[in-house]
Amino acid sequence: MMFKRHLAALSLAALMIVAPLAGCGSKDSSTSTKTEDASSSTTATTTNTDSSSNTTTDDSTKKLTGDFEIQYFVGGYGDKWWKKVIADFKAANPDLNVKESGGPKINDQMKPRWVGGNPPDFVYIDGPNLNDRQMVEDGQLEDLTDWMKDATNIDGTKISDILAQPPQLFDGKVYDIPLVLNSWGVFWDKALFQEKGWEEPKDWQSFLAVSDKIKAAGVTPFIHTGKYPYYINGAILYPAIVSANNNDISILQDMADSKVEAFQQPAVLTALNKIVELRDKGFIDKASIQINHTDSQMLFLQHKDAFIPNGLWLPNEMAKDVPGGFSFGFIPSVTQDSGGKVVANTSTANVAIAKNAKNKEAAKAFLQFIFSEAQASQWAELSGAPSNIKGDISSSSAPSHVKDAARYLTDSNTVVVPSITFNADVDKAMQDATDALTIGKITPEEWVQRVVDVAKKVKK
Amino acid sequence: MKLGTNAWQRNLFIATFIIPTFLFFCVFTVYPVLQAMYYSLYDWSGSSDNKTFIGLDNFKEMLHDPIIWIGMGNDYFLVAGKIIGIMILATFFAVALTRFKFRLANFFRSIFFIPNVISVVVIGVLWNFIYNPQIGFLNSFLSLFTKDKVDITWLGFTSHTIWMLLPPAIWAGIGFYMILLIAAIQGIPESYYEASSLEGAGQWHQFRHITLPLIWEQMKVSILNIMMTTLNGSFVIVMIMTNGGPDNTTQVMGSYLYQMAFTQYHFGYGAAIGVLILVLSMITTVILQRLMRQETIEIS
Numbered sequence: 001m002m003f004k005r006h007l008a009a010l011s012l013a014a015l016m017i018v019a020p021l022a023g024c025g026s027k028d029s030s031t032s033t034k035t036e037d038a039s040s041s042t043t044a045t046t047t048n049t050d051s052s053s054n055t056t057t058d059d060s061t062k063k064l065t066g067d068f069e070i071q072y073f074v075g076g077y078g079d080k081w082w083k084k085v086i087a088d089f090k091a092a093n094p095d096l097n098v099k100e101s102g103g104p105k106i107n108d109q110m111k112p113r114w115v116g117g118n119p120p121d122f123v124y125i126d127g128p129n130l131n132d133r134q135m136v137e138d139g140q141l142e143d144l145t146d147w148m149k150d151a152t153n154i155d156g157t158k159i160s161d162i163l164a165q166p167p168q169l170f171d172g173k174v175y176d177i178p179l180v181l182n183s184w185g186v187f188w189d190k191a192l193f194q195e196k197g198w199e200e201p202k203d204w205q206s207f208l209a210v211s212d213k214i215k216a217a218g219v220t221p222f223i224h225t226g227k228y229p230y231y232i233n234g235a236i237l238y239p240a241i242v243s244a245n246n247n248d249i250s251i252l253q254d255m256a257d258s259k260v261e262a263f264q265q266p267a268v269l270t271a272l273n274k275i276v277e278l279r280d281k282g283f284i285d286k287a288s289i290q291i292n293h294t295d296s297q298m299l300f301l302q303h304k305d306a307f308i309p310n311g312l313w314l315p316n317e318m319a320k321d322v323p324g325g326f327s328f329g330f331i332p333s334v335t336q337d338s339g340g341k342v343v344a345n346t347s348t349a350n351v352a353i354a355k356n357a358k359n360k361e362a363a364k365a366f367l368q369f370i371f372s373e374a375q376a377s378q379w380a381e382l383s384g385a386p387s388n389i390k391g392d393i394s395s396s397s398a399p400s401h402v403k404d405a406a407r408y409l410t411d412s413n414t415v416v417v418p419s420i421t422f423n424a425d426v427d428k429a430m431q432d433a434t435d436a437l438t439i440g441k442i443t444p445e446e447w448v449q450r451v452v453d454v455a456k457k458v459k460k
Numbered sequence: 461m462k463l464g465t466n467a468w469q470r471n472l473f474i475a476t477f478i479i480p481t482f483l484f485f486c487v488f489t490v491y492p493v494l495q496a497m498y499y500s501l502y503d504w505s506g507s508s509d510n511k512t513f514i515g516l517d518n519f520k521e522m523l524h525d526p527i528i529w530i531g532m533g534n535d536y537f538l539v540a541g542k543i544i545g546i547m548i549l550a551t552f553f554a555v556a557l558t559r560f561k562f563r564l565a566n567f568f569r570s571i572f573f574i575p576n577v578i579s580v581v582v583i584g585v586l587w588n589f590i591y592n593p594q595i596g597f598l599n600s601f602l603s604l605f606t607k608d609k610v611d612i613t614w615l616g617f618t619s620h621t622i623w624m625l626l627p628p629a630i631w632a633g634i635g636f637y638m639i640l641l642i643a644a645i646q647g648i649p650e651s652y653y654e655a656s657s658l659e660g661a662g663q664w665h666q667f668r669h670i671t672l673p674l675i676w677e678q679m680k681v682s683i684l685n686i687m688m689t690t691l692n693g694s695f696v697i698v699m700i701m702t703n704g705g706p707d708n709t710t711q712v713m714g715s716y717l718y719q720m721a722f723t724q725y726h727f728g729y730g731a732a733i734g735v736l737i738l739v740l741s742m743i744t745t746v747i748l749q750r751l752m753r754q755e756t757i758e759i760s
Binding site for chain 2 (some may be wrong): 111114115117128129131134135137138139140226227286287289290291295299304424425428432433435436439440441
């Protein structure tokens, strides 16, 4: 009897030890769109037993073997293109074991692997909490400067020739290549404007004039998301700074470098005063300050507001909620003076190879695969956004706003601002300050002072 | 130590239960705390391979950081507001459901407990909708009484938005403490109340002189619990509802830690904030315990 009791107690204790350990296995967190998930950081990822690096240095017609892992963020552009291009790459390289890790939270999920020095081979840098400038500073990306000089894609064309926008240079070196070319800008509903007889804006004066009309008709002219002030910064403030600076984009590049003098230029104050003008005329929807991007976009789609600053992913992101008859009108900037040039503040999403990648050959081959002209149309069709690969997409079945945007971006009269990444602290200071400016808490001079203080600290 | 004796077997038995849990406790609770203290002495971006030792510089910087002071202020504001709000309402409901002799008392008990069961994230999203200026319940309700449509941005005040985070926090917390106090009140023998009502004591008198002293221990525990969970957990509701905004006015220490460590790549500084939260929690616990010290009145 006593023995049985002891046995029961001991087995219960053993169960208590083992049971929690079972929970230590791969903790599958909630994302829905990923396929094979490599996020269980406790189990080691498969290391190559056979030699993964091929000894010949030709292009991708040689056989790639071993493992190859790709990390890609899934957001407004969806994952249709990624799945298609990876499947095509797999078909072209049957001996290569390709692993894909994608999802809306993939950046956070993969972070421990980057920190632990065991990152995936190839990464698509997009989404929150992943910043290419920071990754370069942390020494996590492979230096591609020399490779880019002669790299050709699978059609034989030099990759650097077909990029619409060149890679951003960090201290003169190339670490990531822009894949997606996006532009910030202002959207409206063409159908609504036609119905109400409102003119589509071409510059600041016409924008203010039509907003007056819109306000008189009982619709709020302008809404933005106060929770994420980088929308209004990207689509209104930065183009305004460039326009006020005689279309010289170097001011933004100096700001990105946290140079204090850049923020103290009069162009910045002029641009800030445009936002003040919007605020004082009552054009900005009062609800903006507390809502997030999807809320503001829903109100825009429901015609409660006429204009919204956003990026070209907007129609794709809200595809399920767009009412019938809605037609997206888009212009990259409205802050230029009458007769001035349109400023396209582009943002790119880049791809890079990890410094600690195990299969760099396969990663480079993948780069050659995706930077081909066929992929320009395929990307535009499957993701609803322009690609950074120069290619005529007018005959493709890409959505019309993408074709419109591509038209603006290739027009010689448009001032194209290449993609710029600010320092994280300075960026946050600018966002907080813009929020405070839109609710009248601070003046433009105080905006400049705040950001200058942070820039000084960063530059130290 | 003689193997095979009763004492040895008993100790072994006890150890088999304690040791695994203790190990987990050390690995998942103690070790991260030590790690946080370690990282707080470094300047590390959170993702690079190298970090630089800077000693107490992170803490020195915290002294000059205005947002830290805003965060501490907001944290303690939430602590005070929640303690007062939850304790008053929970006590009132507990007394009402036990002493006032409702017929539907059990039903109301379950209803009041439901907010506790809902995840904090859901509560945050729910109250976001309630506070929404255009389609929110609050503004629609107030518009019933006014001529023009009310469109106050409840989460967009220049400096007082933190007040709007109290109602969801209190609403979510009442249930648990109410149940605790109900159990405490039910432990008081009915005879005390009968005796007092025979002598002509009303409800308020009974509450003040019988109920309150006898449940004081549980109230003390509740207050300490509210304080500790708020200092650590207010992060969730702030992140969901306001993301620390507008313009950092609703930052609490937890949300600022997250922002610094993960969005602005200053992991060492974030760890230093974590150490600050730890120290403040300990100090506040000691102070509260001193303030609430009162001899336990035993039921003889």
